Amino acid sequence: MLNFRISMKIANVLALASARARSGETKIQHRTPIWQYTNIVMGILFSVIAFLGVYFGAQNLGFDDFMLKPLLSQLLFFTPSAITFSCVVFALLYEFNQSAFNISLDAINWLPISAGDYVLGSCICTLYFSLPVIGTIYGAMLGLAFLIGSFEGWILTLILGLLGGLIGGFATEILRAALNRASASMFKKSGQASIYGRLLIYIIFLTVFMSVFNIEVVFQVAQWFNMVAGGAWFFPLFWPSLAVLSLLSNNFTMTLTYSSLTLLLTWVFFVVGSSIRERNWVPEPVVMSVAPVGSIKPLASSRSFLGFTGAEAAIIRKDLRSLVRRRELMIYLSLPFIMVFVTLLSNGFEDLFNKAAPMADRLSFFQSPGISLLYLTFFLSIVSVGQEGGAAVNLLSAPIDIGKIARAKLVSTLILPLIGFGLTLLAIVLILQVSVALLALVAVFGLSCISGTAEAGLIIGSRFVDYTEVPRARFFRPEGVFIGIIGVVGVILANLSPLWLADQWGLSALTIPTEVVMVSAVAVIINLALLKLIPSQVAYALERAPL
């Protein structure tokens, strides 16, 4: 039985929230500087900016009450439920980046902290991470409320949004604790299929998450929700929104009812979360078997293939397994699916099959898969060296030279994007029936961009490598991403430069085969230059590996 008086000691709760919030940092400061409260500062700052922006912006743009009231109403009733869902998704995402093995070793597990402390602390931590977004939303809504002189809805939404966030956080705790228990036994039995099953679930989950937070999709859902929310009383997570809706309809009895139900729901989620946490405290590292017990596969072949030595092939195989088996890397594998799905949701694909539409318009549909493949290539290459973590010592103590390691790393990052690119080209041929020359131009340009991105990503990932694994894997330093993106944009622009220059110089009459030759020449130069840099950068990274 929970002892709430003890478990609710606020000092423990805040300490736990702080420990979780800080766990992404590279080093702990002796004194807590102001920027460690970044999310609080950003939350306040963003809310002020959003308030001022909406308040003065709407006035300058000449919006009147007639236009603003429906917008505020939609935002007010949509926000509490949105915060609930976003807290669930965010907390799950955060947890996905931690390995169960590392969590089980976390000191928090053997400190004298009650399950209630843990659950509430973890929930506060989740809310802490969401503060900038929450601050922006509430700031903007306050601006609208000021303009139309209606504050009661905003105040109720603020309170219910907080409760919604707590419900989301507690729901996540319930899910986490339950999954800790369930996944261990499920994965133990289901063999190889469980690995791909988990990958599939993760991709679907992230795709749905990103779709939910795509602005166009959100507005569509908001409009739909506005129409049907009145009938959604049977779904408890909508109660906070229904309370706001009732207030806006001047139905105070239902406002009070739904608000009370929300409060009750928050308490129920907390009690359930705490008791499940108490029963399944330490997450068991999942014992995953890739084949039935007792069956022995032959040890991997050491034969070379496609010009790669056995050792290079072994590293490539290992990195591909890492990609589909490590939870921390699955997010990168999900990127192309997310981007294509969101594009389809936002834009549709009617034009693609409209043979009357110009070829350039139809071809532009493939920009989204193309860009998503570049994202995939970039992130696979930037994590390639850092993902070795402490196990880099296996490569360092093996008789294999840096050149081979670098080659294997490059190839392992290229395989999946190239398969994706091959499928994209196939789709272009089948759907658009383009000429061979145009297909060659797309192929050369695409291949050069993908290989250039992989090379640039590997160089940047090595230069800004981060082998940190606990409490969560980091792979690269954050500044590396910004520099890497600039580098990749540079590579793509360089690849585009022959076409752009030809256009600038009035050479638009160039035949496609000529353009293919020009793009190929530039591609060779760029790729050779980048390839030359890779081994020294990989060596630089491996010299810094933890021993």
Next chain:
Amino acid sequence: MMVGVLNNSENVVISQVSKRFGDTQAVKNLDLVVPRGIVYGLLGPNGSGKSTTMKMLLSLVKPDSGSISVFGIDPQKDPLKVKRLIGYVPETPRLYEFLTGWEYIGFLCTIHGFNPAEQEYRVREFFDAFELSGHENELIGGYSHGMKQKIALIGALIGKPQLLILDEPLGGLDPKAARIVKDLITELSEEGVTIIFSTHVMEIADAICNKICILYKGEKLIEATPKELKELANTPGSTLEEVFLNLTGSSDLGPIVDALAGKSE
């Protein structure tokens, strides 16, 4: 067993080697000669430079000064050649947790240049001996610390190295596995394999080492056989632990233990 100083192509030689990490002097003017085929124990308290010395032999850490020769090869000049001769178990097993135990050993065989198919029978024997059979297809992430240590040991032993560098290899092992490893070390040294071995457990050093070097704050305090070391204590029946504590200046631990136990004088 071949014991004694031979020419340098037969020995592991560390000569006047120093290594500093920032303000910490990890190893200072260290001289060691490890003849081929002996079990050489590196003893010393935490931070005494044992692991750094081992990593320098593997070329994982570059010495600031001095020279190292592993059977006549300079690890800094020809690291790949040296790594082909060495099997290494680090202090903490660093394995690819997303691979199964079986896949990991296959991976190591391949990057070390062995044909895994030819090694399969030996791998199976190791798995059986260490009671890992039945866990071959499980991801290493789900293994216990002891199981990981066993996998690391198999990885080091599978290629029949000429030099085994074992940094606290018995940590986390169950008694049966620990016994197997100890017996294996003795047997391998009889076959001419050189073993450099670090441990904190004095009984183990006493039982299996032909020669022991005690390091303290990066410097060599003494190098002798276990028997010679015990004689140095000048007390009949004294243990290697007592000698170790005497030499490292920590023999009188009573006041420290009392203070920790909350007993004031």
